[in-house]
Amino acid sequence: xxxxxxxxxxxxxxxxxxxxxxxxxxxxxxxxxxxxxxxxxxxxxxxxxxxxxxxxxxxxxxxxxxxxxxxxxxxxxxxxxxxxxxxxxxxxxxxxxxxxxxxxxxxxxxxxxxxxxxxxxxxxxxxxxxxxxxxxxxxxxxxxxxxxxxxxxxxxxxxxxxxxxxxxxxxxxxxxxxxxxxxxxxxxxxxxxxxxxxxxxxxxxxxxxxxxxxxxxxxxxxxxxxxxxxxxxxx
Numbered sequence: 548x549x550x551x552x553x554x555x556x557x558x559x560x561x562x563x564x565x566x567x568x569x570x571x572x573x574x575x576x577x578x579x580x581x582x583x584x585x586x587x588x589x590x591x592x593x594x595x596x597x598x599x600x601x602x603x604x605x606x607x608x609x610x611x612x613x614x615x616x617x618x619x620x621x622x623x624x625x626x627x628x629x630x631x632x633x634x635x636x637x638x639x640x641x642x643x644x645x646x647x648x649x650x651x652x653x654x655x656x657x658x659x660x661x662x663x664x665x666x667x668x669x670x671x672x673x674x675x676x677x678x679x680x681x682x683x684x685x686x687x688x689x690x691x692x693x694x695x696x697x698x699x700x701x702x703x704x705x706x707x708x709x710x711x712x713x714x715x716x717x718x719x720x721x722x723x724x725x726x727x728x729x730x731x732x733x734x735x736x737x738x739x740x741x742x743x744x745x746x747x748x749x750x751x752x753x754x755x756x757x758x759x760x761x762x763x764x765x766x767x768x769x770x771x772x773x774x775x776x777x778x779x780x781x782x
Contacts, residue, residue, distance in 0.1 A: 552670035558594030561674030567727035587746035652685040679717040717770020
């Protein structure tokens with residue numbers, strides 16, 4: 548059987564970089580996106596545009612993306628008070644910012660494993676990272692490893708969870724994007740992916756679209772500047 552993988556695909560910088568990584572490391576990949584009432588749901592449109600552009604610009608990967616599905620999760624905002632699922636003002640003053648959606652990644656992984664079980668796919672990939680990130684506990688390496696064990700135990704399967712960006716800075720993530728597909732892939736990341744928590748896509752900055760103020764934009768901007776500084780110093 549060919550090496551197959553499922554990718555948790557949001558349409559953001561990290562999951563798109565992870566998609567490039569999957570296309571280089573697996574024969575086929577299924578993409579799972581989630582509509583959970585996020586205020587930046589524009590990322591779902593970005594996801595579709597990214598797939599289309601990758602298949603156009605990297606034709607040798609065209610047949611590797613087998614399925615692209617959106618799972619709709621209703622009423623998540625009824626049991627959380629996250630600023631990502633409501634109009635609450637973004638607040639990053641606490642150790643865990645209110646942009647954290649409790650259990651979100653745990654839920655996504657469980658749904659991906661359910662899909663993988665049905666399709667007999669052993670590899671589950673995500674772009675989670677614990678280096679340059681917003682401090683979400685469900686993005687940490689220890690969390691993902693323990694979740695992998697729990698799901699394998701609960702489903703009597705041997706899934707392998709892959710997190711290729713886990714210990715990369717955002718600058719290193721930009722660098723990985725370049726190593727995967729050169730400037731063509733970097734431009735897809737810059738112009739098509741969506742990271743901004745506010746769903747802002749009116750202005751294109753050097754690092755991509757966004758509000759240039761929310762934590763996600765600032766982390767992405769910082770990584771872009773460090774990546775370009777390193778490139779300049781290497782010349």
